[in-house]
Amino acid sequence: MIQVTNLFKKYGKSTQALKDVNFHIEPGEFVSIVGQSGSGKSTLIKIIIAEEKADKGQVVVGGWDITRIKEREIPTLRRQLGVIFQDYKLLSKKTVFENVAFAMQACGFKQKDITKTVHQMLALVGLKDKENRYPHQLSGGEQQRVAIARSLVHKPKLLVADEPTGNLDSINTREIIDLLKKINNLGTTIVLVTHNKDVVNGLKSRVITLDNGVLISDQSQGRYLL
Amino acid sequence: MISFFRVIKFAFQGFFRNFWLSLVTVTMMLMALFSTTLLIGIDYIKEATLEGVNKKVDILVSLKVDTDREDVELLATDLETMTEVKKVTIITPEENRVLYEQSNLDEQAKKVLEIFAPDENPFGFSLAVQANNLSQYDAILSFIGQDKYKNLVDNSDFNDFDTFVAKIENLSKVINKYSWYVILAFLLISIVVIFNTIRISIYSRKDEIQIMKLVGAGNWFVKMPFILESILYAVASVALLIVVVYPIINFIQPSLNAYFQDVNVINILEYFHSNFFRIFGLQFLVLALINILSTSIAIRKYLRI
Ligand SMILES: Nc1ncnc2c1ncn2[C@@H]1O[C@H](COP(=O)(O)OP(=O)(O)O)[C@@H](O)[C@H]1O
Numbered sequence: 001m002i003q004v005t006n007l008f009k010k011y012g013k014s015t016q017a018l019k020d021v022n023f024h025i026e027p028g029e030f031v032s033i034v035g036q037s038g039s040g041k042s043t044l045i046k047i048i049i050a051e052e053k054a055d056k057g058q059v060v061v062g063g064w065d066i067t068r069i070k071e072r073e074i075p076t077l078r079r080q081l082g083v084i085f086q087d088y089k090l091l092s093k094k095t096v097f098e099n100v101a102f103a104m105q106a107c108g109f110k111q112k113d114i115t116k117t118v119h120q121m122l123a124l125v126g127l128k129d130k131e132n133r134y135p136h137q138l139s140g141g142e143q144q145r146v147a148i149a150r151s152l153v154h155k156p157k158l159l160v161a162d163e164p165t166g167n168l169d170s171i172n173t174r175e176i177i178d179l180l181k182k183i184n185n186l187g188t189t190i191v192l193v194t195h196n197k198d199v200v201n202g203l204k205s206r207v208i209t210l211d212n213g214v215l216i217s218d219q220s221q222g223r224y225l226l
Numbered sequence: 227m228i229s230f231f232r233v234i235k236f237a238f239q240g241f242f243r244n245f246w247l248s249l250v251t252v253t254m255m256l257m258a259l260f261s262t263t264l265l266i267g268i269d270y271i272k273e274a275t276l277e278g279v280n281k282k283v284d285i286l287v288s289l290k291v292d293t294d295r296e297d298v299e300l301l302a303t304d305l306e307t308m309t310e311v312k313k314v315t316i317i318t319p320e321e322n323r324v325l326y327e328q329s330n331l332d333e334q335a336k337k338v339l340e341i342f343a344p345d346e347n348p349f350g351f352s353l354a355v356q357a358n359n360l361s362q363y364d365a366i367l368s369f370i371g372q373d374k375y376k377n378l379v380d381n382s383d384f385n386d387f388d389t390f391v392a393k394i395e396n397l398s399k400v401i402n403k404y405s406w407y408v409i410l411a412f413l414l415i416s417i418v419v420i421f422n423t424i425r426i427s428i429y430s431r432k433d434e435i436q437i438m439k440l441v442g443a444g445n446w447f448v449k450m451p452f453i454l455e456s457i458l459y460a461v462a463s464v465a466l467l468i469v470v471v472y473p474i475i476n477f478i479q480p481s482l483n484a485y486f487q488d489v490n491v492i493n494i495l496e497y498f499h500s501n502f503f504r505i506f507g508l509q510f511l512v513l514a515l516i517n518i519l520s521t522s523i524a525i526r527k528y529l530r531i
Pocket residue numbers: 011012015016017035036037038039040041042043044
């Protein structure tokens with residue numbers, strides 16, 4: 001599902017964010033990426049969703065070599081991925097329903113299909129009764145669930161999440177992680193960047209550890225090292 | 227086609243759901259439009275004033291007292307054949323006397339008439355000659371100054387008139403030159419202000435743009451609602467402009483009439499009415515164009531994600 005080979009990324013002249021990173025993720029896996037702040041986790045995610053470009057090396061996502069992806073191909077890539085962020089990234093002037101629908105409208109789906117799928121996804125994340133609220137009328141956990149619903153509408157085979165629970169308390173964190181596990185069980189590959197030791201240890205799945213841009217450990221059934 | 231309707235819907239949503247931002251943007255645009263309209267109004271008043279002056283100005287050619295009616299009419303006909311001349315009016319000695327009596331000279335000066343008997347008239351014929359425009363009076367004056375008219379014309383007050391015409395003409399030239407600079411400066415300032423207003427408005431919504439891109443929207447799909455929204459700004463500000471401008475011109479029209487003591491010299495209300503589409507339609511088109519361009523330029527860097 002993801003093949004990263006000899007990946008290098010530098011910001012400016014001096015910040016080496018990723019140094020010779022190599023790993024391979026199979027379809028259906030649930031992989032956690034951990035590491036201290038500034039170790040290059042977000043940079044890795046940004047390269048996977050083509051928000052940043054690699055300096056050297058190769059990145060293949062879902063069989064597609066995106067290392068030299070053209071700007072006009074980027075939307076096509078993103079429509080095959082689900083992405084969630086620490087700050088939810090919801091459109092503040094759109095309702096819950098409209099936020100989730102937007103990802104499908106952008107792809108040109110018919111309104112009938114959109115309505116059906118959006119209701120289905122909002123039910124999955126447990127927000128069926130709040131579809132007419134605006135993001136600021138929701139709690140952090142609820143906002144993140146909206147973002148998850150949005151990331152799922154085009155049925156992605158890969159879901160990447162950059163510290164999705166970073167702004168949440170432990171109960172909400174638990175709910176979000178459970179939701180991600182459920183999605184993984186339905187067959188979606190998940191790459192989860194996190195800081196949270198309990199989350200990583202509770203998952204008992206593969207853990208990739210970055211330190212200063214270098215991949216220092218890659219263990220199946222791993223634990224939080226640092 | 228579905229996308230097309232969605233884009234329109236998003237444009238309206240963006241306009242109304244960012245109400246305060248839209249209001250600020252539209253207000254800035256309204257001020258720019260208002261300045262331009264003010265200039266258009268001032269330009270019209272200037273033109274109308276010059277035309278009004280032109281209409282009121284004529285050369286008064288006083289003829290020698292003993293000139294015959296036939297000779298006067300001959301001269302009038304000669305003048306009328308000139309292309310520069312618009313109208314020649316013959317003023318009889320009797321009319322001249324009445325005009326003198328009714329003029330605002332002081333009583334002392336008017337008493338001078340008392341030395342003449344009622345049937346004696348110290349005035350001769352006069353001709354009021356009107357040109358098509360101010361610059362033509364020179365030609366008319368030199369025509370009258372020809373030797374063959376020497377024994378008819380009593381040309382004492384020509385010089386004075388000459389300088390008056392020159393002054394008015396000069397003034398009009400200065401105003402024209404000056405107003406071009408002002409209009410140019412205003413247009414430039416307006417364009418800069420509008421461009422920056424749109425830039426700020428787009429900047430304040432850059433997160434929205436980036437989010438749309440991150441969830442897989444194409445550039446066109448993100449950009450079009452913003453472009454349409456910028457056209458809505460133009461629609462709203464021109465509509466508000468019309469609402470603001472008409473009461474103002476209604477309010478100032480009476481004082482303009484009073485200035486010339488004549489309704490038809492400066493009729494700004496009529497001018498705005500008959501040039502409605504030229505004034506407001508053109509401003510709408512130009513503003514919409516500036517908005518579309520500014521939006522396209524301002525949004526570009528946020529789409530690159
Ligand atoms: N846009 C950027 N410009 C310059 N430096 C950056 C940028 N983004 C990240 N960095 C730097 O790259 C390094 C890795 O950052 P990041 O990938 O965000 O780490 P993490 O997500 O693990 O906290 C850090 O030193 C950070 O300061």
